[in-house]
Amino acid sequence: MKNGKAFPxxxxxxxxxxxxxxxxxxxxxxxxxxxxIERLARHLGLSYDVAEARLTKYDAKEKVRLLRHQKxxxxxxxxxxxxxxxxxxxxxEARPAVCRSYPDSPRCGYYEFLKFERAHQDDPxxxxxx
Ligand code: SF4
Ligand code: SF4
Numbered sequence: 001m002k003n004g005k006a007f008p009x010x011x012x013x014x015x016x017x018x019x020x021x022x023x024x025x026x027x028x029x030x031x032x033x034x035x036x037i038e039r040l041a042r043h044l045g046l047s048y049d050v051a052e053a054r055l056t057k058y059d060a061k062e063k064v065r066l067l068r069h070q071k072x073x074x075x076x077x078x079x080x081x082x083x084x085x086x087x088x089x090x091x092x093e094a095r096p097a098v099c100r101s102y103p104d105s106p107r108c109g110y111y112e113f114l115k116f117e118r119a120h121q122d123d124p125x126x127x128x129x130x
Contacts, residue, residue: 015103015111018088021127023110024102025082025089026075030067032056036096037065040081043094055080067096074127 032040032055041051056065069077072084083090089099103109117128 011106013108014106015108020108020111020114021074021087022078022082022089023075023114024099024108025079026072026077028066028069028077029059029062029064030079030096031064031098032067032096033065036098039094040091040096043091074129 037052037056038048040046040055041048044051046054052065055068057068058064059066068080070080070082070084072078072082078084079089081089081091081095089095114128118124118126121128
């Protein structure tokens with residue numbers, strides 16, 4: 001301990017996004033802030049207005065801006081910034097804050113579900129849908 005403060009204890013994640021088809025990116029309401037849009041625009045070399053129009057839509061009921069979605073073969077839809085072949089985020093370094101913080105725990109509920117289903121089916125590549 002230094003200055004009376006506890007050292008942060010490194011916690012190892014018990015999930016592997018590289019083995020997951022991207023459940024969290026199929027969530028329909030992924031909220032973005034102006035700061036997120038600004039970061040995405042810079043990363044993609046777009047103006048703020050173009051990034052906002054191309055990547056997001058306004059939810060008038062909830063009064064929030066959400067990432068647009070595209071059709072997907074496994075889930076009904078996934079985030080428009082998701083690579084459906086590689087099953088990964090195409091803007092990882094510039095992803096929105098809410099994506100950075102998820103799952104905010106050493107375990108991911110979706111990954112636990114996936115591991116259970118893969119073990120149950122005896123198929124390490126099985127893609128279980130929720
Ligand atoms: S659902 Fe969990 S394991 Fe899958 S990509 Fe998202 S955070 Fe990673
Ligand atoms: S921005 Fe990236 S991490 Fe966030 S939902 Fe879209 S594809 Fe997933």
